[in-house]
Amino acid sequence: MPRTKGDHEARRQDVSAAVWQVMATRGFAGLTLRAVAAELGATTGLLTHYFPTKRALVAYALDLLEQRTLSRPRRSAGRGPATLRDALLDILPLTPEATDSNRVWVSSWDAALSDPALSTDYARKYAEGRERLRARVVAAQERGELAPGDPAQVAAAAQSFALGLVVQALFDPVTFTPQRQVELLDDYLAALAAGAG
Amino acid sequence: MPRTKGDHEARRQDVSAAVWQVMATRGFAGLTLRAVAAELGATTGLLTHYFPTKRALVAYALDLLEQRTLSRPRRSAGRGPATLRDALLDILPLTPEATDSNRVWVSSWDAALSDPALSTDYARKYAEGRERLRARVVAAQERGELAPGDPAQVAAAAQSFALGLVVQALFDPVTFTPQRQVELLDDYLAALAAGAG
Incomplete structure (x- = not known):
């Protein structure tokens, strides 16, 4: 019986899910054809x-990571008054899905830093992330919710804070529970609101 | 002519230097016997x-990373009034040596996160790092240099901020020059001093 287009698409999704699962548990260092085949219950062939x-597998995995990041649910994807807090909460590993995704991101840094083209691409992505945060800082300053100060500097600092908190929470989820992460973020934002930006 | 103990030690140091160089340029993903041999000008055999x-090579590389981290020069290794600022400056990639070292640390996270024993070990190391920062926060609060607030929370936040800044600076050294890193840190500390801890 010939395979249908639906079969093909279903198999592609199975492969994606298997690649993602391997990355989330073993990182890029553990991403091999053999591991994906085992996860999929298929042959390496x-x-x-x-x-x-x-x-090709690594390139696919990086694409998958980008797609999943772009399509993940966000607190403030809409047009409303998007806040800096929502954008930073969206970064943190507060759910199992966000933990997997962050785990894969952090794991990809090794490969990205040793590949000049990929490194440039990552630098661009993080710059875009800071630009999105900057726009929210400007809006918050206009609403009087944040103290005045160079919004690009505030955005860069906030991104640093969130990324570092991601790393800490991945290594030590018992200490950095979702609740504690949110407390740390809220303290950080309170300090920004209070004064020296 | 028989090899002397001095020869052996010299060769060991060459091997260490070659392993370090490979890690600093290619990360753990690029750490292979072949790459180390090429760096050393020796055979894989x-x-x-x-x-x-x-x-065994990865275990050696991780030991080397720890040794180099423990033995690196620090701003405030002595007994004097060690400050939170000095401790955080010691973390940042402000020199080529500190950049290499941070590059290797970030690169090691992939392997560390996918190995439960290593992950526990890293969690312990970061907890010790936070404890050292906490002691400095307490001292700064006693001197009236920092606003009151839970010192453990302030230390965890400061460590997050520094780690995230490391990652940003590694990917985008043009944007995050040493000068800008220090400015961001000083803004961060000014916000802590000003109020909401």
Whole structure:
């Protein structure tokens, strides 16, 4: 019986899910054709149809990471009064899904830092992230919710704070429970609101 | 002519330097016997005397990272009035050496997160780091340099801020020059001093 387009698409989604699962548990260091095949319950041979080389698998994994990041639910994707707090909460590993996603991001830094093209691409992504935060800082300053100060500097600091908190929470989820992460963020924002930006 | 103990030690130091160099440029993902051999100008065969397996090489690299971190120069290793600012400056990639070291640390997170024993070890190290910062926060509060507030919370936030700034600076050293990193840190500390801890 010939395979239908639906079969093909279903299999593609299975492959994506298996790649994601391997990355979330073993990181990029553990991302091999063999591990994905085992996760999928398939042969390594079948996987080579999708990924002829390790490099192709890594490129696919990075694309998958970007797609999942772009399509994840956000607190303030709409038009309303998007706040700095919502944008920073969206970064943190407060749910199992956000934890997996952050785990994969942090894991990808090793590969990204040693590949000049990828490193440039990551720098651009983080710059775009800071620009989005900056717009929210400006809006908050206009509403009088944040003290005056260079909004680009505030955005860069806030992004640093959130990224570092991600790393701490991944290594020590018992200490950095979702509740504690939110408390730390709220203290941080309170300090920004109070004064020296 | 028989090899002397001095030869052996010199060779060990060459091997360490080569492993470090490979990690600093290619990360753990690029750490292979072949890469270390090429860096050393030796054969892969010679390297297998030192590292019979890839696992042995990674374990050695992690030890080397810890040794270099413990032995690096610090702004306030002495007994004097150690400040929170000095401790945080010690973390940041403000020199080429500190940049290499941070690059290797960030790169090691991938391997560390996917190995439960290593992950526990990293969590412990970061907890010790926070404890050292906490002691400095307490001292600064006693001197009236920092606003009152739970010192453990302030230390956790400061460590998050510094770690995230490390990551940003590694990906985008043009934007996050040493000068800008210090400005961001000083703004952060000014906000802490000003009020809401």
